[in-house]
Every structure is written in C-alpha cells, then in structure tokens.
Amino acid sequence: MPAPYVVIGAGTMGSSIARCLAERGHGVVAIDQRQAPNAASEHHGEARMFRTAYYEHPAYVPLLRHARSGWLDLNSRARPLLGDDLYHETGVIYGSAPGGEVVAGSLRSAGEHDVPIEPLTPSQAVARCPSLRFPSSWSCVFEPHAGMIRPEAAVLANIALARAAGATILTEQPVTNLTQGAAEVIVHARSPAGEPCDRVASQVVICTGAWTSRLLRDAKLAAPPIIATRQPLGWITPAHPDRFALGVHPCWAAEDAPGSLAYGFPLLPRATAFRVAHHHLGPTINPDTLDRQPTPADRDHLRGIIDAYLPDAGSLTNLAIAHYSVSRDQHFLLGQIAPRIWLCAGFSGHGFKFAPVIGEAFADLLTTGHTHHDLSFFSPSRLPSQ
Numbered sequence: 001m002p003a004p005y006v007v008i009g010a011g012t013m014g015s016s017i018a019r020c021l022a023e024r025g026h027g028v029v030a031i032d033q034r035q036a037p038n039a040a041s042e043h044h045g046e047a048r049m050f051r052t053a054y055y056e057h058p059a060y061v062p063l064l065r066h067a068r069s070g071w072l073d074l075n076s077r078a079r080p081l082l083g084d085d086l087y088h089e090t091g092v093i094y095g096s097a098p099g100g101e102v103v104a105g106s107l108r109s110a111g112e113h114d115v116p117i118e119p120l121t122p123s124q125a126v127a128r129c130p131s132l133r134f135p136s137s138w139s140c141v142f143e144p145h146a147g148m149i150r151p152e153a154a155v156l157a158n159i160a161l162a163r164a165a166g167a168t169i170l171t172e173q174p175v176t177n178l179t180q181g182a183a184e185v186i187v188h189a190r191s192p193a194g195e196p197c198d199r200v201a202s203q204v205v206i207c208t209g210a211w212t213s214r215l216l217r218d219a220k221l222a223a224p225p226i227i228a229t230r231q232p233l234g235w236i237t238p239a240h241p242d243r244f245a246l247g248v249h250p251c252w253a254a255e256d257a258p259g260s261l262a263y264g265f266p267l268l269p270r271a272t273a274f275r276v277a278h279h280h281l282g283p284t285i286n287p288d289t290l291d292r293q294p295t296p297a298d299r300d301h302l303r304g305i306i307d308a309y310l311p312d313a314g315s316l317t318n319l320a321i322a323h324y325s326v327s328r329d330q331h332f333l334l335g336q337i338a339p340r341i342w343l344c345a346g347f348s349g350h351g352f353k354f355a356p357v358i359g360e361a362f363a364d365l366l367t368t369g370h371t372h373h374d375l376s377f378f379s380p381s382r383l384p385s386q
C-alpha cells in the first residue's frame with residue numbers, strides 16, 4: 001500500500017485539501033496541533049467575505065470563479081450536516097476615498113475578466129443599503145455575486161466530508177519536524193500525550209498558517225518568511241435588527257486610505273450580533289504568546305469605524321483578537337519547496353475565500369505534480385527565502 005499524503009494543519013486550507021484528496025479516493029492523513037476548527041487559528045471569527053472582482057490583482061480572478069462554484073457546491077452538500085448554510089450570496093458594496101485602490105482595482109479586475117459589477121454614486125450606495133454612510137466625494141461599486149462564508153462551519157464541513165470519504169484527521173498533535181527519505185518524507189509529530197509519533201508520507205503539504213515559518217525553520221527548509229500580525233474584530237448588536245438582516249444589508253468595505261479597509265457583514269438568521277473589522281496590517285506578534293484580550297484602544301478604534309460608516313447601527317457588544325499570516329508582498333505562497341514537500345501558506349488576511357479551489361489545486365499537485373489552475377503568480381520562488 002502506498003504511503004498516504006500528509007496534510008500538516010487541518011484549518012482553512014488543510015481541511016479543504018484533505019477533503020479533495022479523500023473524495024478522489026486517495027489515502028490522506030491531516031494533522032493539526034489543536035482541534036479543527038479552533039479559536040486560536042486564522043479561521044476564527046464567524047464571517048469571511050467572498051468577492052471575485054479582486055482589487056488585489058486580476059491574477060486571482062480565475063481562481064475565484066472556481067472558488068465560487070466550490071462554495072455553492074460545499075454549501076449544498078454540507079447543509080444536511082450543519083442544518084444551516086455556510087455561504088450566503090449577499091452582494092458587496094465597496095467604497096473608496098479619492099485616489100483609493102479598491103474601487104479602481106475592482107473595476108480593473110471586473111473589466112479584464114468580465115465579472116458583473118455596478119458602479120454607484122455614494123447616494124446610490126446608500127439607497128441600496130440605507131444603514132451605510134460613504135462620504136459624497138467617494139466612488140463606489142456593487143458586486144452582486146459576492147457574499148459571506150461562515151469560516152468555522154466551512155472547516156467543520158470539510159473535516160466531516162473528508163472523514164466520511166476515508167481521510168484520517170488527527171488533532172492535538174503538533175508536527176515538529178520533517179525528514180526527507182529516499183522516496184518518502186517522515187513527518188515527526190507529538191501525540192496528545194506528548195510522545196514522539198512519526199508518519200511516513202508519500203507527499204506533504206504544509207498548511208500551518210501563522211506557524212509556518214517556525215516549522216520551516218525547524219525542518220531546515222528554505223522558503224520566504226511569513227509573519228503574524230495582530231488583528232482586532234468586533235460585533236455589533238443592532239438596535240434595529242431588521243435593518244441589518246440578510247437580504248436587506250449586503251457585505252460592505254470602505255477604503256479610507258490605501259491599504260486600510262473597514263468592512264462588515266449582515267446579521268445572520270438567529271444571530272444577535274454582526275461583525276465589523278479593519279483590514280490593515282497590525283503589529284507583528286507571535287501567535288503562541290499573543291494576548292487575545294482586547295484593549296480599550298481596540299474598542300475605540302472599532303467604535304470609530306462604526307461611527308463613520310454605520311452611525312445608527314447599535315452597540316459594540318463583543319470584541320476578539322485574531323491574527324493574520326502575512327507574506328512579504330501580501331500575495332499567497334503556493335508551490336513545491338523541496339522534493340515531495342509543498343507550501344500552501346501566506347494567505348495574508350484575504351485567503352479564506354479561495355479554500356475550495358486551493359483544495360482542488362493541491363489535490364492535483366500532490367497526486368500528479370501539476371494542475372490546470374494557474375498558480376504561477378503565487379510561486380514561493382518570487383520572494384527571497386528566510
């Protein structure tokens with residue numbers, strides 16, 4: 001029997017890759033240092049935005065088209081397991097201050113790849129979403145086939161479907177090192193009891209988020225560095241829930257300065273609060289020692305966002321501290337870094353939406369060495385190694 005494929009990290013990307021491999025009939029073991037899902041990883045926080053008119057770069061758009069079909073498919077297959085939807089197509093309104101990149105970049109990607117998108121004036125944006133405020137000098141767009149994903153539910157669904165298709169999912173087992181053999185890789189881990197525990201793998205994919213540089217260093221593998229940054233997020237309990245309900249209130253994002261994006265989500269059925277946050281690079285942290293207690297400054301910062309864009313929304317009733325795992329140019333690191341070892345990391349605060357297509361692409365790469373998805377833009381070799 002051939003050695004299985006081993007996926008290190010069973011979070012956002014690892015769970016999707018494990019499901020795709022198992023559903024194609026391959027032997028796969030996914031190993032996570034914690035539970036899957038877990039609140040200390042990057043898939044925590046109840047809401048992730050999905051959009052296709054990608055302002056970050058047009059190279060992402062073909063992947064996003066596949067990802068959207070993947071979310072629609074996963075949503076319908078997971079609904080009986082979860083008793084609920086994990087993907088909601090709400091549409092997204094973006095606004096940019098003059099000179100901003102988000103609206104201009106979204107229009108560029110939409111134009112190059114024929115993605116439906118509708119330019120709006122700020123007053124048309126408010127007419128579409130009366131609770132939202134954008135300054136009158138801003139430019140805006142509406143993307144209809146965009147929406148929100150429930151990240152913990154998505155990881156849970158991938159894990160359940162992977163297991164149902166025969167994958168072995170191991171939790172509370174940190175991988176500590178990798179050794180290359182003649183025709184395989186030895187994956188060194190610690191059992192939940194702390195005992196050394198080795199596994200032979202035919203191919204390995206590293207999906208360890210903010211812990212990636214540590215594992216690469218320990219395994220003496222050269223790859224570009226990934227840093228972790230501190231990112232606060234908040235929940236609003238709306239004074240008038242009907243104004244923020246799914247179907248009334250879309251996802252939204254407001255670019256007040258280059259690289260600085262306030263954003264938020266609608267209120268889901270049965271939820272009492274909805275999420276807002278600020279996409280920008282926070283201070284560099286260590287994900288193992290990060291103090292996840294929000295500070296008064298975090299509260300003031302998020303309150304400022306609410307006052308600016310959703311002035312009548314309601315109270316900020318909950319906060320959390322999350323982290324991003326960030327590559328040097330904030331684009332993903334996807335590709336082979338050593339014989340039989342692949343890197344799938346550096347999602348830089350915007351990767352969740354890609355999980356279904358990343359699952360497919362890495363199932364192709366591990367099993368055949370190539371994929372029809374064009375990942376050349378994301379090659380780790382474009383950046384210097386640590």
Ligand SMILES: Cc1cc2nc3c(=O)[nH]c(=O)nc-3n(C[C@H](O)[C@H](O)[C@H](O)COP(=O)(O)OP(=O)(O)OC[C@H]3O[C@@H](n4cnc5c(N)ncnc54)[C@H](O)[C@@H]3O)c2cc1C
Nearest residue numbers: 009011012013033041042049175209211347350351352353
């Ligand atoms: C607050 C916030 C908001 C975001 N908003 C969006 C958004 O709106 N849209 C979007 O597309 N993206 C968004 N993102 C980004 C997205 O969530 C991440 O890019 C994505 O979750 C990264 O997936 P990952 O698999 O790399 O990491 P993770 O999901 O963190 O998975 C890594 C896993 O590896 C495990 N692990 C680590 N080291 C080891 C080891 N040595 N051995 C075994 N297991 C290990 C961890 O326990 C973890 O489970 C957001 C991120 C945050 C934090």
